[in-house]
Amino acid sequence: MIPYGKQDINQEDIDAVIDVLRSDFITQGPKIPAFEKSLSDYTGAKYACAVNSGTSALHIACHALGVSKGDLVWTSPVTFVASSNCALYCGGDVDFVDIDKTTYNISVAALEEKLIKAKQENKLPKVVIPVHLCGQSCDMEAIAKLAKEYNFRVIEDASHAVGGKYQNEPIGNCRYSDITVFSFHPVKIITTAEGGMTMTNNEKLAEKLNLARSHGITRDESLMTETSHGPWYYQQIDLGFNYRLTDIQAALGIKQMKRIDEFVKIRNSLANRYDDLLKDLPIRTPLQPSYCYSARHLYVIRLKDQNNHKAIFEKMRDMGIGVNLHYIPVHLQPYYQGLGHKMGDYPVAEEYYTSAISLPLYTLLTHAQQDEVVAALKSALA
Numbered sequence: 001m002i003p004y005g006k007q008d009i010n011q012e013d014i015d016a017v018i019d020v021l022r023s024d025f026i027t028q029g030p031k032i033p034a035f036e037k038s039l040s041d042y043t044g045a046k047y048a049c050a051v052n053s054g055t056s057a058l059h060i061a062c063h064a065l066g067v068s069k070g071d072l073v074w075t076s077p078v079t080f081v082a083s084s085n086c087a088l089y090c091g092g093d094v095d096f097v098d099i100d101k102t103t104y105n106i107s108v109a110a111l112e113e114k115l116i117k118a119k120q121e122n123k124l125p126k127v128v129i130p131v132h133l134c135g136q137s138c139d140m141e142a143i144a145k146l147a148k149e150y151n152f153r154v155i156e157d158a159s160h161a162v163g164g165k166y167q168n169e170p171i172g173n174c175r176y177s178d179i180t181v182f183s184f185h186p187v188k189i190i191t192t193a194e195g196g197m198t199m200t201n202n203e204k205l206a207e208k209l210n211l212a213r214s215h216g217i218t219r220d221e222s223l224m225t226e227t228s229h230g231p232w233y234y235q236q237i238d239l240g241f242n243y244r245l246t247d248i249q250a251a252l253g254i255k256q257m258k259r260i261d262e263f264v265k266i267r268n269s270l271a272n273r274y275d276d277l278l279k280d281l282p283i284r285t286p287l288q289p290s291y292c293y294s295a296r297h298l299y300v301i302r303l304k305d306q307n308n309h310k311a312i313f314e315k316m317r318d319m320g321i322g323v324n325l326h327y328i329p330v331h332l333q334p335y336y337q338g339l340g341h342k343m344g345d346y347p348v349a350e351e352y353y354t355s356a357i358s359l360p361l362y363t364l365l366t367h368a369q370q371d372e373v374v375a376a377l378k379s380a381l382a
């Protein structure tokens, strides 16, 4: 089976991991700050906090922004469930904003419309979480403008998008957001097996994120309520978690960061090759707005005839092509339906779900394999 996504690990990556295993620290050692520095140097954001998953990063991001009982958090329905679960972990309530018909990202027009209505009803969100679906940035400048006008905070879920650019600047620099979150799951752009990171330019938020990663404990005397009792002393000043990444993983991440631009370049060239090979088929290939350079995490096609969606999906799987569907709209998940969300709430997202297929895309995908994917799709469509 040609999978839809897969990691790219070389000898240097393996050696770096082995070196850590032979060193004094396999966790809470020097590789963590070095990995964080590589991401803050790369993106230009001042502060980075490495954690054990993208999900944990989203959770502590909501926590740091003070999401709590009764607060509203809005996100896109076309995303992985983690983008909205993070608000529920903090006791908040989740609502969704329908997607844009062409980019599949959160629709800025729908967001504005919903904000106008929410203002009248006194139900404005505390946080909005735009998701850079497939690696393609949302229109962050427009969202930041609304954030200012309606007084909400912004977390970019850039789990798909590390290595990409928005308006010619690295995604994750937080120019238009409070916090940006990355995931380093093996199918994503770079990997630490499991892992994630928060980026921010706000010192206070950085402090809160660091505390939340490790039990709410600090050894920094300037944050303590009284002078230190001695060298053993620490204080728990918040209720945090154990979301720490290991040095073994951070060492892998540092090496992966050396190849990030190459990874994104290969993904773009494969995606462009798909565009070319698929141009005469009865499908829609992904559109790339001029304001962004996508990290190309996913290559999503839309069938023009959605009646055959399931059959084409099954035929391709039978031919050994690991097609996938990103995503089942979150509001249709039984858990979310149990919270009052229902079919019909977000029609554009629901229509997307009836016709989207993710084709295999990863750095080690060969042209021969890609040709096999295209041949299988042609045969399934015939």
Ligand SMILES: *Cc1c(COP(=O)(O)O)cnc(C)c1O
Residues within 6 Å of the ligand: 053, 054, 055, 056, 079, 080, 082, 083, 131, 157, 159, 160, 183, 184, 185, 194, 195, 196
């Ligand atoms: C992968 C992903 C996450 C969660 O990341 P993990 O590292 O798997 O916890 C969150 N949001 C989106 C959009 C993702 O694709």
